[in-house]
Amino acid sequence: MSQQRPGGQSGQPGAVPALPDLPEATVARLPEYLRALHNLAETGHDTVSSEGLAAAAGVNSAKLRKDLSHLGSYGTRGVGYDVALLIEQIEYVLGLTQRRAVALVGVGNLGHALAGYAGFATRGFRIAALFDADPSRVGEQISGLVVRHIEDLAEIAAAESIAIGVIATPAAAAQSVADQLVAAGVTSILNFAPCVLSVPEGVDVRKVDLAIELQILSFHEHRKASLTSLPATGPTGGLTALPGGLSATGTEEAVGT
Amino acid sequence: MSQQRPGGQSGQPGAVPALPDLPEATVARLPEYLRALHNLAETGHDTVSSEGLAAAAGVNSAKLRKDLSHLGSYGTRGVGYDVALLIEQIEYVLGLTQRRAVALVGVGNLGHALAGYAGFATRGFRIAALFDADPSRVGEQISGLVVRHIEDLAEIAAAESIAIGVIATPAAAAQSVADQLVAAGVTSILNFAPCVLSVPEGVDVRKVDLAIELQILSFHEHRKASLTSLPATGPTGGLTALPGGLSATGTEEAVGT
DNA sequence: AGGCGCTTGTGAAGTCGTGCACAAATCGCG
DNA sequence: CGCGATTTGTGCACGACTTCACAAGCGCCT
Incomplete structure (x- = not known):
């Protein structure tokens, strides 16, 4: 409450006020x-x-x-x-007062979408570089950025002060990419590849696996189905009269999300 | 995830191997x-x-x-x-013995990537239909599927027995889409739009927000940066930045991938 | 057949997160 | 100037999850 500076002893005058270590x-x-x-x-x-x-x-x-x-x-x-x-x-x-530079590795299907995702730009991040291992993709221009070869990662990461990397490669390549990111000084990784990454201590990894999310939903579906013996809202039980109020007035064009 | 059915396990004298109530x-x-x-x-x-x-x-x-x-x-x-x-x-x-049909709404940047994501197909799901509200997108063919107008959702959902919906629209449209999904009988929703959805009880919603993941990483970056000049306090010890070692810590088998 | 090493399954303790309920603090008003 | 309405900040109890430690079970070897 009155503790403006949690963390106790911070004898560093002028230094950043120590961050509370939040749950x-x-x-x-x-x-x-x-x-x-x-x-x-x-x-x-x-x-x-x-x-x-x-x-x-x-x-x-x-x-x-x-x-x-x-x-x-x-x-x-x-x-x-x-x-x-x-x-x-x-x-x-959250450390968003500076606009953090992010490197995106893998410009396949998902990588393209991520490179064009406006939400990154509007919420504190700047995609500073795109990488891929496929020579035929190097040089391609996406959202104003040129795809570079993964070999150039270390050099560019240093030049752009990149501390966060996003992996959007196939699973087979992910560990190798992670190693290269770490070697280039990246200390936080967001991994979209469906595999477990092993990284040195001090490097944070977060994982997003789209299929896993669906499988969790599937479990609940399965469970709901196994509990539903009588309710009228059975599967495809028939065209229930839809509430008319649910018009699509709010729908807009689906611009790139 | 939150709306679990209360534990009142009623009747059903030992018929199906009832699903265990997993944490x-x-x-x-x-x-x-x-x-x-x-x-x-x-x-x-x-x-x-x-x-x-x-x-x-x-x-x-x-x-x-x-x-x-x-x-x-x-x-x-x-x-x-x-x-x-x-x-x-x-x-x-997990209920994956049947190949569950999934409806994907919003074929923008991200929607395209999701429609083409092989991981869904190989891990128990079948994207059964694509929808969008933008007439200029209706009719487009993506990964062998034709984009339908969102108006046709109820009809197609019934025909294909769709119980899971994926929302990949802008945030402004997401709630409306969710309402339509629910009205069409969908009881599980995976939401990629950065907003909170309100749905009736009995409908499960999971959310994936890419910017949020990055912001969480950003916090840890910020914290690491603020610690590099401070004495290590706490069990987690100072993150000893072993500079040379780029190889991962564990020598454990890396699961073929 | 019997003992030995390995691995599972689980009781119990510890840790973390959640939600209630209420005291403390603030504002607006008569 | 004091009072009541409102809302924050938090102590506490509860529940969920994690981790440890070990007995029970299984196969192999002698």
């Missing part, structure tokens, strides 16, 4: 709060209550308050949180 | 085990120890044994697990 679960939710806050800011809200922000982020309000309390006391009792101030604080804690 | 954390790991097991099977392994499989899946061996124990006793003490049998069991529990 991992909290860290994983902060980006969601941040997105919700940006939405609120755009719709003209100056302050927001924990209840309101929690609803916008899809979590419990008590959890939200506890999460925010971990990074200091930035709310006002009886009023709520100042949206702009909270955005600033979360962006600072 | 959510276990469910999330089963697909990883499954992938590792397929790798092992392809490289000629007939059996595998918990230690070996755990290494291949990137988890602790005790955790793996406990996970597997939840779905029955399919190991042999002193020997290990029969790879083929375990694959069969996990696929059954």
